[in-house]
Amino acid sequence: MALSGVRVLELAGLAPAPLCGMILADFGAQVVRVDRTPRSAVSTDVQGRGKRSLALDLKRPSGAAALRRLCRGTDVLIEPFRHGVMEKLGLGPEVLLQENPRLIYARLTGFGQTGKYARSAGHDINYLALSGVLSKLGRKDENPYAPLNLLADFAGGGVTCAMGIVTALYERTKSGKGQIIDASMVEGIAYLSSFLWKSQNLGLWNRPRGENLLDSGAPFYETYKTSDGKFMAVGAIEPQFYEELIKGLGLDSGKLPSQLSFSDWPEMKKKFASIFAQKTQAEWCSIFDGTDACVTPVLSFDDVASHQHNKERSSFIENDQEEISPRPAPLLSRTPAVPSFKRDPFIGEHTEEILLEYGFTKQEITKLYSDKVIEFSNPKANL
Numbered sequence: 001m002a003l004s005g006v007r008v009l010e011l012a013g014l015a016p017a018p019l020c021g022m023i024l025a026d027f028g029a030q031v032v033r034v035d036r037t038p039r040s041a042v043s044t045d046v047q048g049r050g051k052r053s054l055a056l057d058l059k060r061p062s063g064a065a066a067l068r069r070l071c072r073g074t075d076v077l078i079e080p081f082r083h084g085v086m087e088k089l090g091l092g093p094e095v096l097l098q099e100n101p102r103l104i105y106a107r108l109t110g111f112g113q114t115g116k117y118a119r120s121a122g123h124d125i126n127y128l129a130l131s132g133v134l135s136k137l138g139r140k141d142e143n144p145y146a147p148l149n150l151l152a153d154f155a156g157g158g159v160t161c162a163m164g165i166v167t168a169l170y171e172r173t174k175s176g177k178g179q180i181i182d183a184s185m186v187e188g189i190a191y192l193s194s195f196l197w198k199s200q201n202l203g204l205w206n207r208p209r210g211e212n213l214l215d216s217g218a219p220f221y222e223t224y225k226t227s228d229g230k231f232m233a234v235g236a237i238e239p240q241f242y243e244e245l246i247k248g249l250g251l252d253s254g255k256l257p258s259q260l261s262f263s264d265w266p267e268m269k270k271k272f273a274s275i276f277a278q279k280t281q282a283e284w285c286s287i288f289d290g291t292d293a294c295v296t297p298v299l300s301f302d303d304v305a306s307h308q309h310n311k312e313r314s315s316f317i318e319n320d321q322e323e324i325s326p327r328p329a330p331l332l333s334r335t336p337a338v339p340s341f342k343r344d345p346f347i348g349e350h351t352e353e354i355l356l357e358y359g360f361t362k363q364e365i366t367k368l369y370s371d372k373v374i375e376f377s378n379p380k381a382n383l
């Protein structure tokens with residue numbers, strides 16, 4: 001796999017850092033999640049695929065010293081705390097990079113390492129708000145609306161940080177040097193929104209929220225309810241595709257206002273809605289599948305894996321526990337990701353084997369254990 005041989009330590013965090021670690025593990029890196037001890041009964045990390053767990057108390061001097069030692073033998077550290085936490089533990093980048101100049105120290109936070117909010121708590125919605133993007137999301141006359149925690153946590157956070165890590169790993173092949181990555185989710189999501197900034201001059205966003213081309217203003221870029229309570233998604237932007245949509249709906253474009261007549265959009269939406277409400281989702285699929293009308297079913301999580309297209313591409317996978325989840329993307333032709341099919345690790349499940357691998361002796365491990373700095377988990381006790 002592309003990242004095989006890369007050693008990663010991921011300090012356990014909430015949502016973005018676990019995704020970042022899972023991406024690296026899916027593409028072949030050896031990812032160790034450093035969990036807290038005393039451990040809670042169950043890990044809250046649902047993105048532990050392919051990782052192993054080491055339970056280590058970083059607040060104890062010997063625990064922090066153990067992490068320093070682990071960092072000397074690792075390529076990447078992913079750190080998910082607000083600014084100042086690592087410094088307080090004596091584990092700031094100056095210390096760790098001095099001991100291992102090849103280390104890539106990835107700091108994945110909401111607000112970044114500097115600035116007024118660097119030490120403030122926050123979550124996805126706050127980062128999205130500060131990036132400016134939240135102000136664009138939502139329907140007409142409604143409050144701004146955050147699409148779950150997908151944008152800041154995962155796109156602007158986990159994925160962007162993984163890109164930073166892979167870029168730094170590539171650069172290191174030339175310089176031999178590591179570096180610090182300051183991955184702010186506010187900036188990650190702002191960067192992802194470059195298109196919105198750059199397209200302002202095209203007049204795409206001149207109207208209030210919810211009245212523009214791609215923000216649910218246009219009738220041809222909308223979801224519509226079907227007679228069986230499901231939905232269809234319509235994205236017929238280009239005139240030739242719009243024409244196919246009109247045909248599929250049984251309308252005559254000669255008798256309709258022009259596609260880009262903004263003032264007619266609200267009425268056109270009502271018309272489209274009443275037509276979509278007359279057939280089931282399956283009926284609409286049989287009309288639109290195989291056309292260029294850009295009309296697709298809005299699939300539920302129950303239906304998505306069995307949809308013919310997704311099945312043909314094996315886009316979803318099932319692990320040993322019969323849990324279905326998305327296959328890693330993108331597909332690399334020679335060295336594709338090979339996700340683990342095993343269950344996620346229990347906290348502390350691999351403490352001993354990891355420490356041995358990183359050069360700790362049995363005696364050192366026993367001492368850390370008797371000092372309650374590390375913890376082991378017996379998987380059978382968790383079943």
Ligand SMILES: C[C@H](CCC[C@H](C)C(=O)SCCNC(=O)CCNC(=O)[C@H](O)C(C)(C)COP(=O)(O)OP(=O)(O)OC[C@H]1O[C@@H](n2cnc3c(N)ncnc32)[C@H](O)[C@@H]1OP(=O)(O)O)[C@H]1CC[C@H]2[C@@H]3[C@H](O)C[C@@H]4C[C@H](O)CC[C@]4(C)[C@H]3C[C@H](O)[C@]12C
Binds near residue numbers: 036040059082149
């Ligand atoms: C799914 C829920 C999560 C949703 C997340 C969401 C919407 C997000 O936006 S996540 C993005 C959050 N932001 C960031 O990650 C940015 C950077 N981080 C931060 O800003 C902060 O970390 C913070 C604000 C997120 C949290 O602040 P906090 O004060 O708690 O932490 P820090 O200041 O960073 O300091 C960390 C301290 O911890 C010490 N530490 C760390 N590691 C160790 C260690 N190994 N040993 C010792 N000590 C350690 C460190 O030293 C710091 O100490 P100090 O403060 O003294 O300096 C899920 C959210 C809640 C989940 C549910 C919940 O857990 C209950 C159930 C549990 C059960 O097991 C499973 C079901 C649950 C219902 C569970 C379900 C879900 O997972 C949640 C709902």
